[in-house]
Amino acid sequence: MSHYFDQTATGDLDPEVLEFYIESLRKYPANPATRYAGGQAAKSALEEAKTRIARALNCLPNEVIFTSSGTESINTVIKSISLQTRSRDGLLLAPAAEHAATSQSLDFAAEELGRKVAYLPLRQRSFDLGLLEDTLKKESLDLFTSVYVHNLTGAIYPIHDMATLVRKQAPQARIHVDAVQALGKCEINFAAMDVDYLSLSLHKVGCPRGSGLLLANFKKPFIPLLHGGGQEEGRRSSTENPALALASALAVEKAVAGREDWLQKVSDLRKAFLAALQQEKDAKFTYELLSPDPAVPHIVPLYIPGLRAQNIQTVLSQEGWEVGIGSACSSSKQKAPQALLDLGLTAEQTLHFLRVSLSPRHTRKEVVDLAGRIAQAVRTFAI
Numbered sequence: 001m002s003h004y005f006d007q008t009a010t011g012d013l014d015p016e017v018l019e020f021y022i023e024s025l026r027k028y029p030a031n032p033a034t035r036y037a038g039g040q041a042a043k044s045a046l047e048e049a050k051t052r053i054a055r056a057l058n059c060l061p062n063e064v065i066f067t068s069s070g071t072e073s074i075n076t077v078i079k080s081i082s083l084q085t086r087s088r089d090g091l092l093l094a095p096a097a098e099h100a101a102t103s104q105s106l107d108f109a110a111e112e113l114g115r116k117v118a119y120l121p122l123r124q125r126s127f128d129l130g131l132l133e134d135t136l137k138k139e140s141l142d143l144f145t146s147v148y149v150h151n152l153t154g155a156i157y158p159i160h161d162m163a164t165l166v167r168k169q170a171p172q173a174r175i176h177v178d179a180v181q182a183l184g185k186c187e188i189n190f191a192a193m194d195v196d197y198l199s200l201s202l203h204k205v206g207c208p209r210g211s212g213l214l215l216a217n218f219k220k221p222f223i224p225l226l227h228g229g230g231q232e233e234g235r236r237s238s239t240e241n242p243a244l245a246l247a248s249a250l251a252v253e254k255a256v257a258g259r260e261d262w263l264q265k266v267s268d269l270r271k272a273f274l275a276a277l278q279q280e281k282d283a284k285f286t287y288e289l290l291s292p293d294p295a296v297p298h299i300v301p302l303y304i305p306g307l308r309a310q311n312i313q314t315v316l317s318q319e320g321w322e323v324g325i326g327s328a329c330s331s332s333k334q335k336a337p338q339a340l341l342d343l344g345l346t347a348e349q350t351l352h353f354l355r356v357s358l359s360p361r362h363t364r365k366e367v368v369d370l371a372g373r374i375a376q377a378v379r380t381f382a383i
Helices: 015-027 035-056 071-082 102-111 127-137 159-170 242-257 259-282 307-316 340-344 364-381
Strands: 004-005 064-067 093-096 118-121 143-146 174-178 199-200 212-216 299-303 321-323 353-357
Touching: 004 364, 015 242, 035 064, 035 242, 064 242, 071 093, 071 102, 071 143, 071 174, 071 199, 071 212, 093 102, 093 127, 102 118, 102 143, 102 340, 118 127, 127 143, 127 159, 143 159, 143 199, 143 299, 242 259, 259 299, 259 364, 307 321, 307 353, 307 364, 321 353, 321 364
Parallel strands: 004 321, 093 118, 093 143, 143 174, 174 199
Antiparallel strands: 064 212, 199 212, 299 353
């Protein structure tokens, strides 16, 4: 039996969503761009999915764009705004330690488009509004992009305050939020957040992989990343998948409706896990919890000096326990992840970064057992 504790990399596939997806694949086999009856039924399914998502996230149906992933959504926004605002040549700004989808898109804008890019340093692994205000006083801004929930530490960033500050001091700037880790954990009210774009990845909340969303203010046009058939009102060309759109709508609805219950269950599991870890502390096993405040409860970032995280991961995996050692998108690379360095860890410390992420499907017994297994791995294999 596998014990999966890397929910931040991908969430458990929701059986109800999966069954609904399979049923919808059979029900809507036609291309929604076609004009015969099957195609029109598929088109209606897409429209239904957008209406349901819009209702759940408080946006307009025509502000919902289906994409393949959070990465595609993020790339679309950053590259589009970088191209659109070249004549103004204002700053493209983000906090340090962003996901690679953001940082590498910004690096592309700097290297290939000659754009001016800057990153705001974090303080105690949290966002500092004062640094943003100081920068806005000195620079003309074209784009501000930020994560809502940090994928490595679980930090919750003050999105509403950030947006208010940018609107006040740089009204010409566009605002984008990477909310990939926030859906079902934090409130997402697109209209109330007063941002222009918001990226989501639905495999984090039980939908099959390959399901992403971009919420885009209909008053703020952008240059599409993909050109071709003109789908999504010309904003994202590619033949749509009505079944996946409907499954996405169901996953979003369940994540939003179940948020309070989810938070309570996971918070209880986190307390049990941390209490068990604390009991395991001894001369051979020590750790540091790297969560800032505020943070989501399901992401538990740990610095464990006694044994490299990859070795802990290998030992646990052999026993059927799966944990993360950083961003799943970068864990296979040899060099230290830049995001971990930006969080203030040294290159050596990044090798000891372990990320446990929890689900309501876990039991108290499982999390207590996991704490003991981590400690035992360190005691057994530490040099």
